[in-house]
Every structure is written in C-alpha cells, then in structure tokens.
Amino acid sequence: MTFPILSSLILLPLIGGLFILLSRSSDKSNYQSSKYVALFVSFANFFVSIYLWYIFDPGTSDFQFVENRLWLEGFINYKVGIDGISILFIVLTTLITPLCIISVNQSIKTKLKEFLIAILIMESLMIGVFCSLDLVIFYLFFEGGLIPMFLIIGIWGGTRRVYSAFKFFLFTLLGSVLMLVAIISIYWITGTTDIVELNNLGVDVKYQNLLWLAFFSSFAVKTPMWPFHTWLPDAHVEAPTAGSVLLAAILLKMAGYGFIRFSIGLFPIASENFVPLIYTLSLIAIVYTSLVALMQEDMKKLIAYSSVAHMGFVTLGIFTMNQQGLEVLYK
Numbered sequence: 001m002t003f004p005i006l007s008s009l010i011l012l013p014l015i016g017g018l019f020i021l022l023s024r025s026s027d028k029s030n031y032q033s034s035k036y037v038a039l040f041v042s043f044a045n046f047f048v049s050i051y052l053w054y055i056f057d058p059g060t061s062d063f064q065f066v067e068n069r070l071w072l073e074g075f076i077n078y079k080v081g082i083d084g085i086s087i088l089f090i091v092l093t094t095l096i097t098p099l100c101i102i103s104v105n106q107s108i109k110t111k112l113k114e115f116l117i118a119i120l121i122m123e124s125l126m127i128g129v130f131c132s133l134d135l136v137i138f139y140l141f142f143e144g145g146l147i148p149m150f151l152i153i154g155i156w157g158g159t160r161r162v163y164s165a166f167k168f169f170l171f172t173l174l175g176s177v178l179m180l181v182a183i184i185s186i187y188w189i190t191g192t193t194d195i196v197e198l199n200n201l202g203v204d205v206k207y208q209n210l211l212w213l214a215f216f217s218s219f220a221v222k223t224p225m226w227p228f229h230t231w232l233p234d235a236h237v238e239a240p241t242a243g244s245v246l247l248a249a250i251l252l253k254m255a256g257y258g259f260i261r262f263s264i265g266l267f268p269i270a271s272e273n274f275v276p277l278i279y280t281l282s283l284i285a286i287v288y289t290s291l292v293a294l295m296q297e298d299m300k301k302l303i304a305y306s307s308v309a310h311m312g313f314v315t316l317g318i319f320t321m322n323q324q325g326l327e328v329l330y331k
Contacts, residue, residue, distance in 0.1 A: 016041030
C-alpha cells in the first residue's frame with residue numbers, strides 16, 4: 001500500500017489547527033508560539049507539495065496517487081487523486097498559506113489563535129477541492145471553505161464586516177444549491193458520483209444542458225462572473241489582508257478549476273452550446289469591471305474589480321477549449 005500523501009496534505013493543516021486549539025493562550029508568548037506552529041505546519045505542507053510535484057509523472061494524463069475509501073457504509077466514497085491540472089493548484093495553495101500567516105503581524109490584533117486555526121482549516125479544504133475525485137467529496141470541500149472565510153471576514157474584517165460576510169456567504173451558498181441538486185441528479189442518472197467513472201461513462205446528452213447550468217450557477221458566482229460579482233468588492237475591502245490574499249489567489253481559481261474539471265469534463269456538448277453565453281459575460285466583465293477599476297481610490301476595491309476582469313480572461317480562455325486558451329488559467 002502506497003503512502004497516502006494526498007490525505008497527509010489535507011490532514012496536516014487540520015492537525016496543526018487542532019494542536020493550536022488545545023494549546024494554552026494566556027499570554028503574548030503563547031500567541032507567538034501558536035504562530036510558529038502554524039508557520040511550521042504550513043511550510044511543512046509546502047515542502048510536501050513540492051516533493052509531490054517532483055515525483056509527479058507529467059508523461060501521463062491519468063490520475064496519480066489515487067486514494068479510495070468507503071465512508072458511511074459505502075454512502076460516501078472518499079476518493080482523491082491529482083493530474084496535471086490539480087498539482088499546480090495544490091502547490092499554489094501551499095505557497096500562499098504561509099505568506100498569509102506571516103501577514104498576521106500587521107493585520108490581526110485580536111484572537112490570533114482562532115485566526116490561525118481558520119487559515120489552516122481553509123488550507124485543508126482548498127487542497128481537498130483540488131484533490132477530489134468524487135462529486136460528493138468535492139461539494140463538501142468546495143462549500144466547507146465558505147465557513148472559515150465567512151468567519152475570517154465577519155470577525156477580523158473592517159467596519160462593515162458583518163454585512164460583507166453575510167453577503168459573501170449567501171451569494172456563494174445560494175449559487176451552490178443547484179449544483180447539489182445536479183450532483184444528486186447525476187447519481188440518479190448514472191448510479192455513481194465517481195469522477196473517473198463519469199468521464200468514462202459520459203452523461204446523456206439530453207441531461208447535459210440542465211446539469212451544466214446547475215454547475216454554472218455555482219461556478220459563476222465563485223469566479224465571480226458579471227453580473228454575479230457584486231459580493232467580491234465588499235468581501236475584499238472588509239477582509240483582513242490574509243483573507244483578501246486567499247480570495248484573490250486561490251478561492252477565485254477554484255471556480256476556474258471547476259469549469260475545466262466538471263463543466264467541460266462532464267458536459268462537453270452543453271459546454272459547446274453555451275460558449276456564446278460565456279463569451280458574452282466574459283467580455284462584459286473584462287471591459288466593464290476594468291473601467292470601474294480605473295475609478296477606484298481604495299486599493300482593495302481596485303484589486304477586487306481587476307480580479308473580476310482577470311477571471312473574465314480566464315473563463316474566455318477556458319471555453320475556447322484548446323491548449324492555448326486553457327493555459328490562460330495558469331498565467
């Protein structure tokens with residue numbers, strides 16, 4: 001049996017967060033020790049991801065380091081694995097996390113221990129998104145990330161943090177309800193939620209359009225595409241520095257990853273049918289939000305609107321459905 005390196009990547013930040021939670025925090029020195037633990041765990045995860053990248057075989061398109069276990073008497077199938085798309089996102093996640101932890105010196109003044117725990121939990125959930133090879137597991141990781149980010153904005157954010165946190169949470173959660181319905185429908189139609197099996201079986205063409213729209217409702221909000229982008233400027237402005245970095249660097253990319261893995265991977269016919277819609281929304285996002293960004297005086301709002309424009313280029317590139325277009329996601 002091979003060493004479960006992907007599960008280790010997912011669990012290590014959780015273990016670090018649990019260790020910090022159980023540690024004493026009565027004085028400033030213990031707060032500093034919590035930060036050192038978080039830094040150690042995050043850097044350890046980064047080096048593990050670099051090792052994973054080193055031993056990754058780029059000569060095959062198959063999923064590698066696959067782990068498959070049955071949960072809840074076979075009801076939930078814990079299946080993780082990576083390919084050439086996933087590995088880059090995992091390295092990005094493990095690189096950004098320690099940088100966010102380092103930033104707490106200037107931006108976080110209270111409840112440092114709890115903030116570090118939220119960051120580490122967030123790292124575990126983000127890595128889980130990029131490793132998931134089962135739709136149910138993907139959904140749990142994808143939506144689970146809302147909770148620590150909601151707390152990061154709502155507790156450690158600016159003056160309008162509560163409004164921004166609830167707006168972020170409700171926008172992204174409501175956008176994902178239809179995706180959950182689609183996942184249940186896929187199970188009824190095919191009898192499986194295993195992504196590898198679904199890629200081999202294919203989804204019946206007559207269901208693809210509706211299922212594609214259901215997944216789109218979630219990914220469009222998370223990207224965020226125009227006109228579903230209005231939660232991002234508020235979240236960016238009110239979030240602490242580390243939260244803004246996680247939003248711009250990783251959370252927005254999760255939706256781009258979802259477009260490639262699921263929208264195009266599972267529903268290729270529907271993806272072709274909806275190319276005009278994606279092109280229209282992407283072009284509006286690029287032009288409109290770029291002009292709005294030019295008018296901003298707040299740096300975080302500038303980053304937020306420019307992020308919407310940048311993700312417009314990403315979605316435009318993804319749905320060209322060729323190598324050059326898909327490479328936009330990595331650049």
